[in-house]
Amino acid sequence: xxNSTPKGAMRLEVFRYSPEKAEExxxxxxxxxxxKDWVVLDALNYIKDQSDGTLSFRWSCRMGVxxxxxxxxxxxxxxxxxxxxxxxxPNPIRVEPLEHFPxxxxxxxxxxxxxxxxxxxxxxxxRREGEKPVSEGEYLQTPAQHARxxxxxxxxxxxxxxxxxxxxxxxxxxxxxxxxxxxxRYNLDSRDQGRPQRQETVASHDGIWQCTFIGQCSAVCPKHxxxxxxxxxxxxxxxxDWFKEVLWPWGGKxx
Amino acid sequence: xxPYVRPMPATWWLKRTPYLLFMLRELTSVFIAAYVVLFxxxxxxxxxxxxxxxxxxxxxxxxxxxxxxVVALAFALFHxxxxxxxxxxxxxxxxxxxxxxxxxxxxxxYVAWVVVSAAVAWILLRG
Numbered sequence: 366x367x368n369s370t371p372k373g374a375m376r377l378e379v380f381r382y383s384p385e386k387a388e389e390x391x392x393x394x395x396x397x398x399x400x401k402d403w404v405v406l407d408a409l410n411y412i413k414d415q416s417d418g419t420l421s422f423r424w425s426c427r428m429g430v431x432x433x434x435x436x437x438x439x440x441x442x443x444x445x446x447x448x449x450x451x452x453x454x455p456n457p458i459r460v461e462p463l464e465h466f467p468x469x470x471x472x473x474x475x476x477x478x479x480x481x482x483x484x485x486x487x488x489x490x491x492r493r494e495g496e497k498p499v500s501e502g503e504y505l506q507t508p509a510q511h512a513r514x515x516x517x518x519x520x521x522x523x524x525x526x527x528x529x530x531x532x533x534x535x536x537x538x539x540x541x542x543x544x545x546x547x548x549x550r551y552n553l554d555s556r557d558q559g560r561p562q563r564q565e566t567v568a569s570h571d572g573i574w575q576c577t578f579i580g581q582c583s584a585v586c587p588k589h590x591x592x593x594x595x596x597x598x599x600x601x602x603x604x605x606d607w608f609k610e611v612l613w614p615w616g617g618k619x620x
Numbered sequence: 621x622x623p624y625v626r627p628m629p630a631t632w633w634l635k636r637t638p639y640l641l642f643m644l645r646e647l648t649s650v651f652i653a654a655y656v657v658l659f660x661x662x663x664x665x666x667x668x669x670x671x672x673x674x675x676x677x678x679x680x681x682x683x684x685x686x687x688x689x690v691v692a693l694a695f696a697l698f699h700x701x702x703x704x705x706x707x708x709x710x711x712x713x714x715x716x717x718x719x720x721x722x723x724x725x726x727x728x729x730y731v732a733w734v735v736v737s738a739a740v741a742w743i744l745l746r747g
Contacts, residue, residue: 384622440635467623475623512717531639534628578706579642597710 371398375450376457377408379420382468390468392459393417399454406434406445409460409472422472429587432523436472437461442528442585463528465537479524482540485566486548491559504556517550517595519588526582526592532575539575540566542582542592549595552602568603576600641702648699651692658688704729 374396382390395416397408406424413420424434427446434445439459450458466474490496490504497504526542527533533541548567552560567573576596583593633639665676679685707729708722 382624384624390624464626465628467625469621469623509714509717512719513714531628531632534632577642577646578709579639580706580709581638583709584638591709594709594712597706598712601710 371400373399373455375399375408375454377405377412378457378459379409379412379471380459380461380468381420381471383419383470394457399450401451403450404446405436405438405443405448405450405458405460408450409445420472421470430521432521435463435523435525435528437464437528442525444523444525444587447587463524465527465530465534466524476524478537479522479527479541479543482544483522483547486540486544486551486563487559488544488547488551490551490554490557491562493558506555510555513555514550514553517546517553517590520546520550520590521588523587525585525587526590529581529585531579531581532577536571536575538571540569540572542596543590545573545576545599546590546592546595549599552599564603564606567599568606573599573603644695645699645702648695651695652699654688655692655696700733704733 375398377395377397378392379395380390381393395408395412397403397411400407404427406427409420409422410424413422422434422436422445424445425431427434429444429447432444435442436445436448437443437460438445438448439453440461442463445460460472462468462472462474466476466479468474520543522543524543530539530542532539545567548563551557552563573596576593578593578597580593583591586592633643662673662676665672680689704726708725711725713720713725
């Protein structure tokens with residue numbers, strides 16, 4: 366937290382939910398000093414330290430690496446540590462938990478569904494005949510082969526893309542942007558052979574075909590992963606699979 | 621511990637401009653479909669003879685028909701341009717380690733659009 370002199374005050378309207386006290390959430394207004402170099406997370410920590418210790422929120426690294434502090438800032442999913450107060454000052458800002466997730470307390474939401482979705486795409490290197498022993502050395506990869514999936518591997522699981530996606534809100538079983546991007550990351554990896562297994566999830570009813578290409582997942586991604594691109598590319602590849610199955614002799618299985 | 625599930629209002633697409641633009645893009649299909657129906661009716665009238673066709677053409681001169689065409693054209697342009705600009709998302713073309721710049725994927729769409737439009741114009745207007 367920076368120690369520059371405050372240049373005024375800033376109002377924060379924060380989503381509060383305490384299941385033991387009330388069935389419904391409400392908004393509570395706090396005033397924090399306005400510093401040019403403060404981010405929303407600094408303001409939340411100021412509230413927690415100085416005015417209301419009961420406010421709950423997740424955070425860890427405060428530098429856009431850990432992906433813990435995602436919140437809705439005026440209705441847009443942002444990392445609390447990367448959203449500067451100066452971009453909103455002097456207007457008040459409304460801070461809510463990420464959309465489309467069940468809220469446990471205040472800004473803390475339940476991420477079980479997200480973790481299950483991640484696991485369902487088998488985000489690890491799959492080898493048809495098991496991994497070769499260490500004594501046989503590494504699976505080598507050229508820089509060009511690495512470049513194919515590098516962008517999709519930058520995901521920090523911050524879940525901003527799920528909060529930005531209206532399809533996730535309407536179809537809670539939709540696999541969602543980050544999980545599909547991660548599936549694509551492994552599918553494009555030259556060392557991996559697990560695409561057929563992943564396709565059962567990725568190309569299923571709850572997979573890529575739910576996506577209507579609104580594109581906001583990519584717009585809000587703090588790591589420029591471009592999940593919307595990953596999903597459209599996966600659609601294109603699945604469509605090619607389908608044509609091969611229908612038109613190729615032996616269903617195009619020999620690839 | 622009872623998690624609170626926030627309702628998703630039917631008006632979610634009015635909350636942010638990008639969502640509204642997405643809904644407009646979805647809506648373009650209605651106008652494009654409507655125009656196709658109008659076009660099919662026109663062909664039908666043409667097959668019914670000159671009198672029927674001229675009656676149909678007269679109908680197209682009404683202010684209502686003209687405003688429909690203006691709106692449908694605007695939506696068709698919006699549809700075409702937004703989808704052209706989304707093609708690089710679906711097509712990740714790589715040369716070695718570098719990805720081909722998005723502009724190079726978008727540009728051929730415009731070129732094809734101009735060429736096809738010119739061909740149609742040539743067929744219709746050479747007479």
